[in-house]
Amino acid sequence: MxxxxxxxxxASKEGERKRxxxxxxxxxxxxxxxxxxxxxxxxxxxxxxxxxxxGAPAExxxxxxxxxxxxxxxxxxxxxxxxxxxxxxxSRTLKLTAAKRRxxxxxxxxxxxxxxxxxKRSPAIQRKARVxxxxxxxCRQLSFPKxxxxxxxxxxxxxMQVRAMSALSxxxxxxxxxxxxxxxx
Numbered sequence: 560m561x562x563x564x565x566x567x568x569x570a571s572k573e574g575e576r577k578r579x580x581x582x583x584x585x586x587x588x589x590x591x592x593x594x595x596x597x598x599x600x601x602x603x604x605x606x607x608x609x610x611x612x613x614g615a616p617a618e619x620x621x622x623x624x625x626x627x628x629x630x631x632x633x634x635x636x637x638x639x640x641x642x643x644x645x646x647x648x649x650s651r652t653l654k655l656t657a658a659k660r661r662x663x664x665x666x667x668x669x670x671x672x673x674x675x676x677x678x679k680r681s682p683a684i685q686r687k688a689r690v691x692x693x694x695x696x697x698c699r700q701l702s703f704p705k706x707x708x709x710x711x712x713x714x715x716x717x718x719m720q721v722r723a724m725s726a727l728s729x730x731x732x733x734x735x736x737x738x739x740x741x742x743x744x
Contacts, residue, residue, distance in 0.1 A: 603632035607629070643696045
Protein backbone atom coordinates (compact mmCIF):
# COMPACT_ATOMS: atom_id res chain seq x y z
CA MET A 560 0.00 0.00 0.00
CA UNK A 561 1.68 3.21 -1.17
CA UNK A 562 1.40 6.48 0.71
CA UNK A 563 0.80 9.50 -1.44
CA UNK A 564 3.28 12.36 -1.36
CA UNK A 565 1.08 14.72 0.67
CA UNK A 566 0.19 12.02 3.23
CA UNK A 567 3.88 11.16 3.61
CA UNK A 568 4.79 14.81 4.16
CA UNK A 569 2.09 15.18 6.79
CA ALA A 570 3.28 12.03 8.59
CA SER A 571 6.90 13.18 8.56
CA LYS A 572 5.97 16.64 9.87
CA GLU A 573 3.90 15.01 12.62
CA GLY A 574 6.89 12.88 13.61
CA GLU A 575 9.17 15.93 13.69
CA ARG A 576 6.76 17.78 15.95
CA LYS A 577 6.61 14.86 18.39
CA ARG A 578 10.40 14.59 18.45
CA UNK A 579 10.73 18.32 19.04
CA UNK A 580 8.26 18.21 21.91
CA UNK A 581 9.91 15.19 23.54
CA UNK A 582 13.42 16.59 23.51
CA UNK A 583 12.38 20.20 23.64
CA UNK A 584 14.90 22.36 25.45
CA UNK A 585 14.72 26.10 25.16
CA UNK A 586 17.68 27.49 23.22
CA UNK A 587 18.58 29.97 25.95
CA UNK A 588 18.69 27.29 28.63
CA UNK A 589 20.53 24.70 26.56
CA UNK A 590 23.12 27.32 25.58
CA UNK A 591 24.20 27.79 29.19
CA UNK A 592 24.32 24.07 29.84
CA UNK A 593 27.11 23.49 27.31
CA UNK A 594 30.60 22.77 28.59
CA UNK A 595 32.05 25.14 26.01
CA UNK A 596 30.02 28.05 27.41
CA UNK A 597 31.09 27.17 30.94
CA UNK A 598 34.75 27.02 29.84
CA UNK A 599 34.40 30.36 28.06
CA UNK A 600 32.87 31.92 31.15
CA UNK A 601 35.46 30.34 33.45
CA UNK A 602 38.36 31.70 31.42
CA UNK A 603 36.81 35.18 31.30
CA UNK A 604 36.14 35.01 35.05
CA UNK A 605 39.73 33.99 35.85
CA UNK A 606 41.05 36.82 33.72
CA UNK A 607 38.73 39.31 35.45
CA UNK A 608 39.66 38.02 38.92
CA UNK A 609 43.35 38.39 38.15
CA UNK A 610 42.73 42.03 37.27
CA UNK A 611 40.75 42.55 40.49
CA UNK A 612 43.47 40.91 42.56
CA UNK A 613 46.07 43.23 41.08
CA GLY A 614 43.88 46.33 41.55
CA ALA A 615 41.59 46.78 44.57
CA PRO A 616 43.41 47.04 47.93
CA ALA A 617 40.52 47.51 50.41
CA GLU A 618 38.25 44.59 51.37
CA UNK A 619 34.78 46.14 50.79
CA UNK A 620 35.73 47.53 47.42
CA UNK A 621 37.39 44.23 46.48
CA UNK A 622 34.15 42.35 47.22
CA UNK A 623 32.21 44.71 45.00
CA UNK A 624 34.90 44.49 42.33
CA UNK A 625 34.74 40.67 42.35
CA UNK A 626 30.95 40.74 42.01
CA UNK A 627 31.13 43.23 39.14
CA UNK A 628 33.89 41.24 37.44
CA UNK A 629 31.84 38.04 37.68
CA UNK A 630 28.77 39.78 36.23
CA UNK A 631 30.74 41.39 33.41
CA UNK A 632 32.37 38.05 32.57
CA UNK A 633 28.91 36.46 32.46
CA UNK A 634 27.64 39.22 30.17
CA UNK A 635 30.69 38.85 27.93
CA UNK A 636 30.05 35.10 27.70
CA UNK A 637 26.50 35.97 26.55
CA UNK A 638 28.11 38.12 23.84
CA UNK A 639 25.56 40.90 24.29
CA UNK A 640 22.82 38.82 22.68
CA UNK A 641 20.35 39.44 25.51
CA UNK A 642 19.02 42.60 27.05
CA UNK A 643 20.42 41.80 30.51
CA UNK A 644 23.92 41.21 29.13
CA UNK A 645 23.89 44.48 27.18
CA UNK A 646 22.76 46.32 30.33
CA UNK A 647 25.63 44.85 32.35
CA UNK A 648 28.20 45.53 29.62
CA UNK A 649 27.10 49.12 29.17
CA SER A 650 27.40 49.66 32.95
CA ARG A 651 24.07 51.42 33.07
CA THR A 652 22.26 51.34 36.35
CA LEU A 653 18.97 51.86 34.52
CA LYS A 654 17.46 53.64 37.52
CA LEU A 655 15.05 56.29 36.39
CA THR A 656 14.42 59.32 38.48
CA ALA A 657 10.94 59.86 39.86
CA ALA A 658 10.21 62.58 37.30
CA LYS A 659 11.25 60.35 34.41
CA ARG A 660 9.08 57.56 35.79
CA ARG A 661 6.05 59.82 35.94
CA UNK A 662 6.63 61.04 32.38
CA UNK A 663 7.05 57.49 31.11
CA UNK A 664 3.86 56.36 32.88
CA UNK A 665 1.93 59.32 31.49
CA UNK A 666 3.10 58.64 27.93
CA UNK A 667 2.15 54.96 28.28
CA UNK A 668 -1.34 55.90 29.42
CA UNK A 669 -1.76 58.23 26.46
CA UNK A 670 -0.59 55.58 24.00
CA UNK A 671 -2.60 52.68 25.40
CA UNK A 672 -6.07 54.18 24.95
CA UNK A 673 -8.10 50.94 25.08
CA UNK A 674 -7.87 47.87 27.30
CA UNK A 675 -4.43 46.37 26.90
CA UNK A 676 -2.95 43.12 28.12
CA UNK A 677 -1.42 44.93 31.10
CA UNK A 678 -4.85 46.06 32.28
CA LYS A 679 -6.30 42.58 31.97
CA ARG A 680 -3.74 41.09 34.37
CA SER A 681 -4.44 41.06 38.05
CA PRO A 682 -2.69 43.69 40.18
CA ALA A 683 -0.78 40.96 42.04
CA ILE A 684 0.74 39.65 38.81
CA GLN A 685 1.55 43.18 37.67
CA ARG A 686 3.32 43.88 40.97
CA LYS A 687 5.33 40.67 40.75
CA ALA A 688 6.26 41.36 37.13
CA ARG A 689 7.43 44.85 38.12
CA VAL A 690 9.63 43.39 40.88
CA UNK A 691 10.99 40.77 38.48
CA UNK A 692 11.80 43.50 35.97
CA UNK A 693 13.84 45.27 38.64
CA UNK A 694 15.78 42.09 39.48
CA UNK A 695 16.88 41.29 35.93
CA UNK A 696 19.31 43.93 34.61
CA UNK A 697 17.89 46.08 31.83
CA CYS A 698 14.38 44.61 31.96
CA ARG A 699 12.32 47.23 33.77
CA GLN A 700 10.29 48.36 30.76
CA LEU A 701 9.70 45.04 28.96
CA SER A 702 6.42 43.42 28.02
CA PHE A 703 5.47 40.43 30.15
CA PRO A 704 6.34 37.70 27.61
CA LYS A 705 9.73 39.26 26.81
CA UNK A 706 10.39 39.71 30.53
CA UNK A 707 9.79 36.00 31.12
CA UNK A 708 12.07 35.08 28.21
CA UNK A 709 14.90 37.31 29.45
CA UNK A 710 14.42 36.05 33.00
CA UNK A 711 14.66 32.40 31.98
CA UNK A 712 17.89 33.11 30.09
CA UNK A 713 19.30 35.11 33.01
CA UNK A 714 18.48 32.32 35.49
CA UNK A 715 20.13 29.71 33.27
CA UNK A 716 23.20 31.94 32.98
CA UNK A 717 23.33 32.42 36.76
CA UNK A 718 23.07 28.66 37.29
CA MET A 719 26.03 28.20 34.96
CA GLN A 720 27.88 30.91 36.88
CA VAL A 721 27.29 29.04 40.15
CA ARG A 722 28.57 25.77 38.62
CA ALA A 723 31.70 27.47 37.29
CA MET A 724 32.42 29.29 40.55
CA SER A 725 31.88 26.11 42.57
CA ALA A 726 34.33 24.23 40.37
CA LEU A 727 36.81 27.09 40.67
CA SER A 728 36.49 27.16 44.46
CA UNK A 729 37.02 23.38 44.66
CA UNK A 730 40.16 23.67 42.56
CA UNK A 731 41.50 26.56 44.62
CA UNK A 732 40.71 24.85 47.94
CA UNK A 733 42.49 21.66 46.84
CA UNK A 734 45.52 23.71 45.77
CA UNK A 735 45.45 25.68 49.03
CA UNK A 736 45.20 22.60 51.23
CA UNK A 737 48.32 21.16 49.65
CA UNK A 738 46.76 17.80 48.94
CA UNK A 739 48.28 16.35 45.84
CA UNK A 740 44.97 14.82 44.80
CA UNK A 741 43.34 16.37 41.74
CA UNK A 742 39.86 17.87 42.23
CA UNK A 743 36.83 15.76 41.25
CA UNK A 744 35.69 16.27 37.68
